[in-house]
Amino acid sequence: MGIYRKKFEFSECPKPYLIKDGKYFDLKTSDFVEADIIIDKGIIKDIGRFNGDSFKGRVLDIVGKVVFPGFMDMHVHFREPGREDKETMASGSFAAAGGGFTSVCPMPNTDPIIDNQEMVKFIIDKGKDLITDIFPVGAISKGLKGKEISEIADMFNAGIIAVSDDGVPENNLGMMQRCMEYTSMFDIPVIVHCEDKHLSNGGVMHEGYYSTKLGLPGISSISEEIAVVRNIMIAEYTGSKVHICHVSTAGSVEIIKNAKERGVKVTCEVTPHHLTLTDKCIETFDPNFKMNPPLRTEKDVETLVNGMKNGIIDTIATDHAPHTIDEKEFEFDRAPFGVTGLETAFGILNEFFINKDILSIGKFVELLIVNPRKILKLDIPEITKNKKANMVIVQLDKEWTVDADNFYSASRNSPFIGTKLTGEIQTVLNKNKVYFR
């Protein structure tokens, strides 16, 4: 294990760029277009065919590579303030950019909790000079204690794009109803972590055959599904927008499908690890497979993948949850929940779904680029003349193996270490800044 981590370097773009001889993904036609792109001062100046020799600026020759609008992850945990040893806003932003994400939503369960406008301003200020756009999420209740509603109007004016109970699920339904009603005034979603704490009852992995075999306390599927039902019913009753975080069970997908058919304003996300791994992984007792919600069964994975294909799942979010190696390399039942995900998400989706023709490029773009921004009413970074340059350059066929020594994240707790992936993020352009791998 290396002590010296790979250094993330990005810079302001002093000169215009000509991105030449590649193809970019056009959202209007939902297809690739072969054309060159000229960028100046962070704006797309022109798209067409241009001569590189006479171009006054830097020419990026990207033959065989593709340009996407920047990815968005609406669910990350950057541990600043409080646990900067695990991740800072800067290291988290580097990990995001390294994974092709130009927009991220840090969750409010920091220390102190992001439950007031000053904290929101702190997060936004920390993110100002980074290459990633930071859209903070506020806590639904003060201190995530479930007693008093946070000052959501203040936080909204300071820049939050949603509120959430992630990390400390709200089990008091009266409180949840009031939070949803109050939040609906701002037309932003309430992002809910669905878990009935009485049912999950100290469990550390999915309850089923493997928890029985391994002697580990289980987290039942219904502990999630019951909370999904409750939150959807409250959203339906109050007419609020609700976004279900990290859906992990087949039952939840079915419940969300039914709610969408009824016209409930519900959206949801799934993580790359829940789309690819099962509870069988825990036979090794490796705490890098410990997260909440836990890895479920093959049937759940299959249903989640289908939900991703047929539009019930709106977006992929990583739930990037960094922890130090000292905390994570621990007895399984005592290690903290959570795994990192920003730097592996694209490679996983590409290797396991796009390359295997399970997911079309068009669908992938909806899941990772368009939908999260629609859910949060953010500008979609289309590659069009006069729009802001917010884009990533990807070599789709580049093979690589996940190695924690190469992470930009300050932590290394990935369940995919050693996995062979394809698709490498090579360049990120956003906020008139550029990063080259």
Next chain:
Amino acid sequence: MPLKSRHLIGLEGISKEELEIIFKTADIFKEVLQRPIKKVPTLTGKTVVNLFFEPSTRTRISFELAERRLSADTINFSSSGSSISKGETLKDTVRNIEAMKIDLVVVRHSSPGTPLFLSKILNASIINAGDGAHEHPTQALLDMYSLREKFGRLEKLKVLIVGDISHSRVALSNIYGMTSMGINVSLCGPATLMPRELDKLGVKIYYNLDEAIKDKDVILVLRIQLERQKKGLFPSIREYRNCFGITKERLQKLKDDVVIMHPGPINRGVELDGDVADCKNSIILEQVENGVAIRMAVLYLLSGVESSLTI
């Protein structure tokens, strides 16, 4: 190496042949234990550390005795008063101990998976002396060994395990080992203490004890942790005894030669009536005696000592 693994993490996946090797080796050590001088030089020069991160009396004593009877050098480590309470991680503690050149590590820990974790970071051979609700392989080995001694065979015996299956490493190890040996294993206990999807392990599940015990050759009674009642897992000790206790009255209805086992310590009058524990059908003390022989066998087989056993 006569066994496939140089560690004993659990009995999951162990073959009948490997179990036979362990039992036959235990036969030799059991004979040694009948001699006036009960010590052999087999593990002279080998160092064993007993790492007990959870309180244990009988398992620890049984291992220590087995190690001394084999002439190994032993070190005892228990978590109270050691570095664990000073915030040191398990990995640091164990690596420190290993730096002192240890050949075998016997480990008891409340977290499932700890022995497997140690086997990955240490060069020593690891013996699991109980990891949470996961496995307790030497207990299951001595249970089977005692039955083999009693019946002269294991195949097709009908064994019923009664009690708190959810929290029992003894049950899980016995399920793996006994099904490998061709024993017909059934389980009985309150539904709140029965983990999910157990039937996939090839066992039959009962909730009615009177029905379950009818045709059984052996009843293995598990200890019920009385604090489980306070956690709402069963209504009262009284009702537990009425439904799942092996009482005198129940024993009287069974066949004459039914064998009663218990890994100890017994809650007399709860899961097992005192009269039953002490009656002729009980082999509880034989289990304890055989525990030393079985642990000597396991220590010897994993020690890497090549010499044949002519002792």
